[in-house]
Amino acid sequence: MTNLASPPLASVSTKRWPPPFLLHPSVFIGGLLVTMIILVAVLAPLLGTVDPSRIAPSMRLKPPSELAWFGTDLYGRDVYSRAIYGARSSILIGLCVAAAALIGGVAIGLVTGYFRWVDAVVMRIMDGLMAIPTFLLAIALVSLTRANVATVIVALTIPEIPRVVRLVRSVVLTVREEPFVEAAKTVGTSTPKLLWRHILPSTTAPLMVLGTYICASAILIEAGLSFLGTGLPPEIPSWGNMISEGRTFFQVAPRLVFLPSLFLALTVLGINLLGDGLRDTLDPRIAKRM
Amino acid sequence: MLAFIAKRVLSLIPVIVVVAIVVFMLLRLSPGDPAVVIAGDNADAAAIERIRVSLGLDQPLVTQFFIWAGSLLQGDLGISIFSKIPVTDLILQRLEPTVSLALTTLFFAVVIAVPLGTIAGATAGSWLDRSLMLVSVLGFSIPAFVLGYCLIYVFSLQLRILPVQGFSSIRQGIGPFLSTIALPTMTMGLAYLVLIARITRASVLEMMGEDFIRTARAKGVKERIVVTRHALRNSAIPILTVIGIGVALLISGVVVIETVFNIPGVGRLVVDAILKRDYPVIQGIILMFSGTYVLINLAIDIGYAFLDPRVRY
Numbered sequence A: 001m002t003n004l005a006s007p008p009l010a011s012v013s014t015k016r017w018p019p020p021f022l023l024h025p026s027v028f029i030g031g032l033l034v035t036m037i038i039l040v041a042v043l044a045p046l047l048g049t050v051d052p053s054r055i056a057p058s059m060r061l062k063p064p065s066e067l068a069w070f071g072t073d074l075y076g077r078d079v080y081s082r083a084i085y086g087a088r089s090s091i092l093i094g095l096c097v098a099a100a101a102l103i104g105g106v107a108i109g110l111v112t113g114y115f116r117w118v119d120a121v122v123m124r125i126m127d128g129l130m131a132i133p134t135f136l137l138a139i140a141l142v143s144l145t146r147a148n149v150a151t152v153i154v155a156l157t158i159p160e161i162p163r164v165v166r167l168v169r170s171v172v173l174t175v176r177e178e179p180f181v182e183a184a185k186t187v188g189t190s191t192p193k194l195l196w197r198h199i200l201p202s203t204t205a206p207l208m209v210l211g212t213y214i215c216a217s218a219i220l221i222e223a224g225l226s227f228l229g230t231g232l233p234p235e236i237p238s239w240g241n242m243i244s245e246g247r248t249f250f251q252v253a254p255r256l257v258f259l260p261s262l263f264l265a266l267t268v269l270g271i272n273l274l275g276d277g278l279r280d281t282l283d284p285r286i287a288k289r290m
Numbered sequence B: 001m002l003a004f005i006a007k008r009v010l011s012l013i014p015v016i017v018v019v020a021i022v023v024f025m026l027l028r029l030s031p032g033d034p035a036v037v038i039a040g041d042n043a044d045a046a047a048i049e050r051i052r053v054s055l056g057l058d059q060p061l062v063t064q065f066f067i068w069a070g071s072l073l074q075g076d077l078g079i080s081i082f083s084k085i086p087v088t089d090l091i092l093q094r095l096e097p098t099v100s101l102a103l104t105t106l107f108f109a110v111v112i113a114v115p116l117g118t119i120a121g122a123t124a125g126s127w128l129d130r131s132l133m134l135v136s137v138l139g140f141s142i143p144a145f146v147l148g149y150c151l152i153y154v155f156s157l158q159l160r161i162l163p164v165q166g167f168s169s170i171r172q173g174i175g176p177f178l179s180t181i182a183l184p185t186m187t188m189g190l191a192y193l194v195l196i197a198r199i200t201r202a203s204v205l206e207m208m209g210e211d212f213i214r215t216a217r218a219k220g221v222k223e224r225i226v227v228t229r230h231a232l233r234n235s236a237i238p239i240l241t242v243i244g245i246g247v248a249l250l251i252s253g254v255v256v257i258e259t260v261f262n263i264p265g266v267g268r269l270v271v272d273a274i275l276k277r278d279y280p281v282i283q284g285i286i287l288m289f290s291g292t293y294v295l296i297n298l299a300i301d302i303g304y305a306f307l308d309p310r311v312r313y
Helices: A025-042 A078-115 A116-131 A132-141 A150-177 A179-186 A191-228 A239-251 A255-282 B002-029 B036-037 B047-055 B060-075 B087-121 B128-142 B144-158 B174-208 B213-217 B223-234 B236-245 B247-260 B267-275 B279-307
Strands: none
Touching: A025 A078, A025 A255, A025 B236, A078 A116, A078 A150, A078 A191, A078 A239, A078 A255, A078 B002, A078 B174, A116 A132, A116 B002, A132 A150, A132 A191, A132 B002, A132 B247, A132 B267, A132 B279, A150 A191, A150 B247, A179 A191, A179 B128, A179 B247, A191 A239, A191 B236, A191 B267, A191 B279, A239 A255, A239 B144, A255 B128, A255 B144, B002 B060, B036 B047, B047 B279, B060 B128, B087 B128, B087 B223, B087 B236, B087 B267, B087 B279, B128 B174, B144 B174, B144 B247, B174 B223, B174 B236, B174 B247, B213 B223, B223 B236, B236 B247, B236 B279
């Protein structure tokens, strides 16, 4: 209480940069990794790559050289370029699945949490879907159609929706009883507006965290599906496809498996760190809901 | 107690019905006419029609569902399109490697995770605790098949102490069994291990702040006993819960790991069925895995009630 000189008003402004949560080590390292992978995906043509699908029969299974930094695969394609372009499939699928699962889950969750009569039916359906292990449901859904980027996204989204619905519903059930919702109802706010303006904002912090986990899980499952030969078609460069093709030559050329694996693990690690960090900094109560 | 068990069992019925509907729709939504697929490439129109009638495919969808569900209740999962062997028999033939792998993984994960998580929780902030948290993020991020290849590279290709692939039944001797199942177990166990260790740590840590721990310490109970008898025992419920939920991890695990290590189990069977679009086999295996998952979690729920009388609300 000796220093009474108050700091200038500008510095106590609520908009501090960088915001404190960015300095949390998990958020920082995770965010850095994710930013780097997104940059790699976007800037793929500028990163010293060649056409990832160009087949060169004379260059089959060549060791690393100045021409091909990580050697070539069974068809003489450049392993480095394929791994770089593979970031595009993974990031695209991770983001789309997270967005689609959040949008679908929020819509269902808001309605079921708020209207008691839908609740019983929808939650039984969600319980049933959750009883089928995620990976198995995804692989079965993919088997229904010819796999391409769109069908893989749909097949990965459906098993994730129940998790979002449960989370949104649990938030809605608590918020519904809050005085400010009562107040809004009393002044005659319409139900859609009530859900959208007063109840939805309470779900954003936990949803951001869940979104990162879904994104990580989608990338892992897509890689798993492609690894088993049921995911993206082989002409699309993806890490799962590369590992799947490389495993036959694992004993002679382990780099065919290790390079895409490294990219895959670093990407998922980055997203998971970001999620853990956001969970710890945004709101300590989130951990209990997950 | 009986009322509690009855309530839990009854609450499963809607879940099982939904699973059955989803699995049933899977075959109906599949591209093409199942009768054409089952009849094969050389069948004429009359043969296809015969199969359609014999399978009840000419009936309305709801009737079909009840016929299918009825045979399901009698343990009939249908017949494989390709091998023409009943799906139940196919699964039974492949069950041993998968069950062996699931049990060794469960044992491996629990035996390491619970002590590790307990020590980390009791000494929160120590180097052991910090490294466990670091390893746990890594454990969630490394895909099982990637870890599998790393382990094969180190133990089989470099050190040459374990076989690369394959499975040897326990009936052919404990030595070959352990050497073939060691790497798949470690591969599949890591994610399960860190999951259990994390929850154990969190709940032991929470218990360590409770009044009864302070009381025990004040009575002069040794710290080791405080941690194991008081903190760990009261954490039994969250730990058991996560072991049950983690069975889903094991199920996804066997599907991938059996391919990596070339193990002839149910996981490999479902992958082959999906590659060949053998829908009755896919349906049967999904039902079996989901049923196992639901029943294990039911058993754990009922187990609580025996462990802790407060659960019977």
